[in-house]
Amino acid sequence: MKLLTKDKPTNDWLSAEIWKVTKLTSGFLLAMTLQVSAATETKDTKFFLNSNIPLTGNNVARKDLSVSLLTVQKTIKGKVTGTKGEPLPGVNILIKGTKIGVTTDFDGNFTIEVPDSNSILVISFTGFVTKEVSAANASNIQLEEQNQTLNEVVVVGYGTQKKGSTTGAIASVKGSALTTNASANVSNAIAGRMSGVIANNRSGRPGDDSSTLLIRGFNSFGGGTSPLVVVDGIPDRDLNRINPDDIESVTVLKDASAAIYGVRSANGVILVTTKRGKIGKPTIKFDGSYGIQQLTRMDQRVNSWEYMTYYNELNAHKGTTLPYTQSDIDKYKAGNDPNYTSTNWLKEVYRKDAPQANLSLSVNGGNEQVKYFFSGQYLNQDSNLRNSDERYRQFNLRSNIDVNISSNFKVNLDIATRKEDREYPAISIGSIMHETVSMYPFIPAYWKNGLPSSGIANGRNPILMSSSAAGYDKVINLIVNPKIGFDLKLPKITEGLSLNGYAAFDYNVRSEKKFTKPWDAYSYDRTNDSYNNVKNSTSITSVMQDEQITNQNTYFIKLAYDRKFNKHNVNAFVGYEQTTTDKTETYAYRRDLLSDQLDQIFTGSTKGQNATGGAYQDGRESYLGRVAYNYDNKYFAEVSARYNGSFNFPSATRWGLFPAVSAGWKISEESFFNNNVKGIDQLKIRASWGKMGNDDMRSDGQLNQYLFLTRYQLITDQQLYNYFGSDYTLNNSIYLSATPNPNITWEVQDSKNIGFDMAFFNNKLTATFDYFSNKRSDILTARNASVPLYTGLALPKENIGETINRGTDWSVNYADMSHSFKYSIGFNLTYAQSKVLFRDEAANIPEWQKSTGKAIDSWLVYETNGIYRTQADVDNSPHFEGAKPGDIWVKDKDNDGHITTNDKVRIPESATPKIAYGIPIRAEYKGFSIDMLWTGQSQAKQMILPQAQGAIVAPPTWLYNDRYTADNPNSKYPVAFNDSDNRNNIDADFWLRDASFFRLKSLEVSYILPENMLSRFGVLNMRIYAGGTNLFSFDHMKQYNLDPETNNTTGINYPQTRIYRVGVSIEL
Structure with a gap:
């Protein structure tokens, strides 16, 4: 065989088509004519076959190829x-x-x-x-997944970096880890997954079950404390309601790495990246689950005869007439008369199980030109309120498309839409729970003939209050988030230069309609054996309609440079960002409708009607940039800055510069380390400093904007109408609502961090440790020392407050994915201790009550010595007027011989934990897998004071069973009392309990069916799973039937929930 290919390297013609189509069918010697240089004729033929020497045609030599070289393919x-x-x-x-x-x-x-x-x-x-x-x-x-924690790519502000090259305190979690949590709320799913994040879920109510998130604890007492959420580069998008199946990763910027976000960076930044299309044929994934929601803890209240006994003791202690006879108590205690029974009102109002369904469908695929990811989700959560129509429904749609116009120009078009439907009772959950725990247990929920009872008064039966009999409150929230972006590489100017940007137009419409009406409830006259309709008189027919429309536009463009010069790596960009927000609100209210069967506002009376609204504008403009450099993947340095303007402040103080610097040294790359230290794969030390801002003035839950202007407000409170007119006739009037301060500006945080990143045992064991110090200054607060509150005057807020927050966060993870049995176990922990450095406090406030030097949200309570056991204890110590044996013994802090509010003490503890931690565990074996997450908190206190709701609250069983009586003088709890008792119903350390807990936050067990079983049906992958969230907890609050995470001090909030679910995931 003779090859006439000329002027080509041998490797080229060996891979050419003629070589591919020429099949060697026998193993005997074949002859080939090779054109070789005379100077290289002596070389072995195998040298030419594996070299790139071109054939020049100067000379021809005939060589024989050995059988060992050319064999049958x-x-x-x-x-x-x-x-x-x-x-x-x-x-x-x-x-x-x-x-x-x-x-x-x-x-x-x-x-x-x-x-x-x-x-x-x-x-x-x-x-x-x-x-x-x-x-x-x-x-x-x-193939086995690689444990590359320190080398994986993580999202940072306006870009990405390899985690091994980051110099800031950054934590991240993959989206796949979040889907193992049965909660459909992302804020609940990230709890315990990353160090630096303190998450507490205060309620399990459908549609209102989000966790409170803090990054490294509290840093301010005058402004907002929530972190900035950025979704796919766009700020202020909702974290909680994203479909967890759409999330690629969640990253948290905890230190100066967040300073690139300027006036919104001081509370930390959460970056969410959603999934995008990948090259490959379309992959269709369906995930469906069905779950049951249950209350984690259900309060237990006394029965009828216990209630009567308790309130007889209460009145005896006060020296008043006993309300219940012993004969009545004995009848209820015997329980053999159908007219003398007990009602467990909590069980009548709440049901044990409430369903939850979650369906998700996605399509992922593409080619070199177009890649796409489409998804949809339907979520339905019913309420644990037994007779209520309350529920939450969510519809999510997402489309992420990437188009390569050319090799250097790419366009992406994203759109995410969501519709949230909330159906609530017309009566607030607080009022429903208040009535529930206040109800007499001897009143039945329903009479013998099936009619609903009237409750304590005015027909306020909580069963009816939570049902459609009282009306409804429907809220529809529609969100449309489109975004268009581009990425243009500019190699003709210089290699590594690119221009990219995007524009986003977020649109949100929130519509609420609330319809209230009186309901029918019945009292029973035992003497005449008759029932009377006690139509609720505290509720009227009314309709309220409220519509809020919000438009937020974001524009961003940056010029970036990413280049490697031998051992020098440079990544830099300069950019411009502008965000504007416009919000309008229209509110309408009418009462006294023509009929309680007509829920339309036009049927209401013009008397007492209210038609109002509001408008709100916000805007920020920024110039920003960052330069990151590393030499030989060994020495790292980064500098960033953002020149930021905020619409919240006057022009003279509107703009500010927020710089940050950081550096790192990967010691493990040094020869002296490699040659002398064994077993350590990576060791890096890093440090950062940054100036960060906070322009969120929402310490009271409202946006206190335009504090630099004199503001007037229209009186719209319906309760004030009668002061200015009669018969609910509205008389317009305005009042001065704020004194201006033309010099206000944002809060400033000086953030310092030093950290270590380590890896051992071939990167199987990784560890990260960080120490931080955040000093917050220019906190908006009033000069209370200059003008005390009792004067009735109010000065404008000024930037004079200061705090400091120090602590550590660290994480350790061990993963072995190289065998058939694969497993990983991690541990992350955050410790944060805040302290007020300066808060202008009135001079007449005792030193032990001042905030300065204490934690930002510390408790202010009376210190106690337990309970007065004898009259001698009372007589020989300062006490509240009227104190008797059985009352709480309060310490006289100021030693003036009297117990007053000056004796309250600000203690170190608060409801916010100083320590929060998580332990994620995963194991896989031959298709089976188990994922579990343990979370916990420590150094937090919760108030268990049970009587804060009202004078006739039924006491909880734990209080009743160990209360002070003549027969139980060594009791754990005081004598019977109600909310009007100023000796026992007080904020005191007596009622504070340790709110630490160790909880199985989530658990999922799954099995992947074998491929040979699925391939015949065209199924690529099928996984079945079962699990739950908030499954059980080790804590000190179980004896009080309270969940330590909810911080439910009064017992009138919607309780925390646990979820059990089963599901299936299918890929086609």
Whole structure:
């Protein structure tokens, strides 16, 4: 055979089509004519076959090729899959010792020709451990995921970096970890997943079950404390209601790395990245689950005869007439008369189980030109209120499309829409719960004939109050978030230069309609054996309609440069961002409708009507930039700055510069370390400093904007109408609502951080440690020392407050994914201790009550010595007027011989934990997997004072069973009391309890069906799973039937919930 190819390297013609189509069918010697240089004729032929020496045609030599070199080619076909059995497209497959290789197709399949079946194939793919297999065993190859915690790419402000090269305190979690939580609320799913994040879920109410998030604890007492949420680059998008299946990753910027966000960075930044399309044929994924919601703790209240006994003791202690006879108590205690029974009102109002359904569908795929990700979600959560129509429904749609116009120009078009439907009772949950715990247990929920009872008074039966009999409150929230962006590479100017940007137009319409009406309830006259309709007189027919429309536009553009020069790596950008927000509100109210069957506002009376509204504008403009440099992946430095203007402040103080610097040293890359230290794969030390801002003036829950202007407000409170007119006739009037301060500006935080990143045992064990110090200054607060509150005068707020918050956060993770049994276990912890450095406090406030020097949200309570056991205890100590044995013994802090409010003490503890931690655990074996997350908190106090709701509250069983009586003088709790008792119903350390807990936050057990079982049906992957969230807890609050996470001091909030669910995930 003679090859006439000229002026080509040998490797080129060996891979050419003529070589591919020429099949060697026997093993005998073949002759080839090779054109070689005379000077190299003596070289062995194998040298030329594996070299790139061009053939010049100067001389011709005839060489014989040995049988060992040219043998019969063998065709190998196989498939490459991931750890979950999913096909992997684009995997590199190379014959070991050569440059001959192929890549897998969209389905993970490949075909390669090898010299013989003993050839070794090297299989490599980003994110997976490189594997070598014999060609004879290459039909099914499964790659193991690589533990690359320090080398994975993480999202940072306006870009991405390898985690091993970051110099800031950054934590991240993959979206796949969040989906193992049965809660559909993302804020609940991230709890315990990352160090630096303190998350507390205060309520399990459908549609209102979000966790309170703090990054490294409290830093301010005058402004907002919530972190900034940025979704796909756009600020202020909602974290809670994103479909967890849409999330690629969540990253938290905890230190000066957040300073690139300027006046909104001081409370930390949460970056959410949603999924995008990947090259490959369309993959359709369906996930469906059904769950049951249950209350984690249900309060237990006394029965009828216990209630009567308790209130007889209460009146005896006060020296008043006993309300219940012993004969009545005995009848209820006997329980054999149907007219003398007990009602457990909590069980009548709440049901044990409430369903939850969550359905999600996505399509992912694309090619070199277009990649796409489409998804949809339907969520339905019913309420645990037994007779209520309360529920929450959510519809999510998302489309992320990337189009490569050319090799240097890419366009992306994203749109996310969501509709939230909330159906609530017309009566607030606080009022419903107040009536529930206040109800006499001897009043039945329903009379013998089925009619609902009238409650304590005015027909306020909580069963009816929570039902449609009292009306409804419907809220519809529609969100549309489109975004268009581009990425233009500029290699003709210089390699690594690019221009990119985006524009987003967020639109939100919130519509609420609340319809109230009186309801029918019945009292029972035992004497005449008759029932009387006690139509609720405290509720009227009325309709309220409120509509809020919000438009937020965000524009961003940046010029970026990313280049490597030998060992020098430079990444830099300069950018411009502008955000504007416009909000309008229209409110209408009418009462006294023509009929309680007509829920339309036009049927109401014009008397007492209210038609009002509001408008709000906000805006920020920024110039920003960052330069990141590293030398030889060993020495790192980063500088960033943002020149930021905020619409919230006057022009003279509107603009500010927020710089940040950080540096890192990867000691493990030094030769002196590598040569002398064994077992440590990576060791990096890093430090950062930054100036960060906070322009969120919402310490009271309202946006206190325009504090630099004199403001007037229209009186719209309906309760004030009668003061200015009669018969609910509205008389317009205005009043001065704020005194201006023309010099206000944002809060400023000086943030310092030093940290270490380490890896051991071939990167199986990783650890991160950070120490931080955040000093917040220019906090808006009033000069209370200059003008005390009792004068009735109010000075404008000024930037004079100061706090400091110090602590540590660290995480450790061990993962072994190299065997059939794969597992990982982690531990993350955050410790944060805040302290008020300056708060202008009135001079007449005792030193022990001042905030300065204490935690920002510390408790202010009386210190106690337990309970007065004898009259001598009372007589020999200062006490409240009228104190008797059985009352709480309060310390006389100021030693003036009297107990007054001056004796209250501000203690170190608060309801916010100083320590929060999480322990994520995962294990896999032959298709089976288990994911669990333990979370906990420590150094927090919760108030268990049970009587804060009202004078006739039924006491909880724990209080009743160990109360002070003549027969129980050594009791744990005081004598019977109600809310008007100023000796026992007080904020005191007597009622504070340790709110620490260790909780199984989430658990999921799953099984992936074998591929050979699914392939015949065209199914790529099928996973079935079962699990739950908030399954059980070890804590000190169980004896009080309170959940330590809710901080429910009065017992009138919607309780925390646990969820059990089963589901299936299918990929086609």
